[in-house]
Amino acid sequence: MTRVLVVDDDRQLLRALRIALSARGYEVVVAPDGATGLAAAQQNPPDLVIVDLGLPDLDGVAVVEAIRGWSSVPILVLSARLTEQSKINALDAGADDYVTKPFGMGELLARIRAAMRRTTPAESPAVVTTTAFSVDLAARRAMAADGAEVRLTPTEWHLLEMLLRNPDRLITHQQLLQEVWGPRYRTETNYLRVHMANLRRKLEPDPSRPRYLRTDPGLGYRFVPDPA
DSSP: OOEEEEEOSOHHHHHHHHHHHHHTTOEEEEESSHHHHHHHHHHSOOSEEEEOSBOSSSBHHHHHHHHHTTOOOOEEEEESOOOHHHHHHHHHHTOSEEEESSOOHHHHHHHHHHHHHTOOOOOSOSEEEOSSEEEETTTTEEEETTSOEEOOOHHHHHHHHHHHTSTTOOEEHHHHHHHHTOGGGTTOHHHHHHHHHHHHHHHOSSTTSOSSEEEETTTEEEEOOOOO
16 A cells, blocks of 8 residues: 655644545555654655645754655645745755646646656665675664674664665765754764764674764765675
8 A cells, every 4th residue: 555644833734634545545654744754654655745944943944855865756846825936945955746736626636646657666675785884774684794683773773774765876964964863963973973872883893993884074974885
């Protein structure tokens, strides 16, 4: 069943969308603000996201940027903002489509269908293997080279999954902090240092000289796989 996450502070609209989408076979998850929406997206990744721009805690563009930092899920903006610049900002942030309020339910459903048709199967491998460790992302299991299981905390898992699903790509401090701890923690880089040190201690052959979980000084981290 296709899971749709709707992030909007209009509770009547959330109720209407839940009813309309559920009636057409979608599994609907709703969130009344950006932080709740990001948490829901992380805990149970949706197949499509609908997000309003005027959220009470943070701008919807920030939600789009945050999700796009680690996921290619289709994102449809549903907003009362009519200006061209608002649409440009949302699309440049990573949204796939933009629907203005008020809208017709038929049009919204058609745009959801179109977005889903353009969706390709997940490209991220279920298992990431290096010479030092392997990680089964679906089963949430990490194994050392000798086959011993590596126990990771939920926070360590979250960080590691974001990096492994984006090989060779810089994931900024802000992206990691916002996705794992929430938007209020975007400057708490000490959190990252502690948990990345733990991940390296558990996975790297030489934690003092990381081979796979690299630091981009002042910017963020990236997973560097073995050469093909």
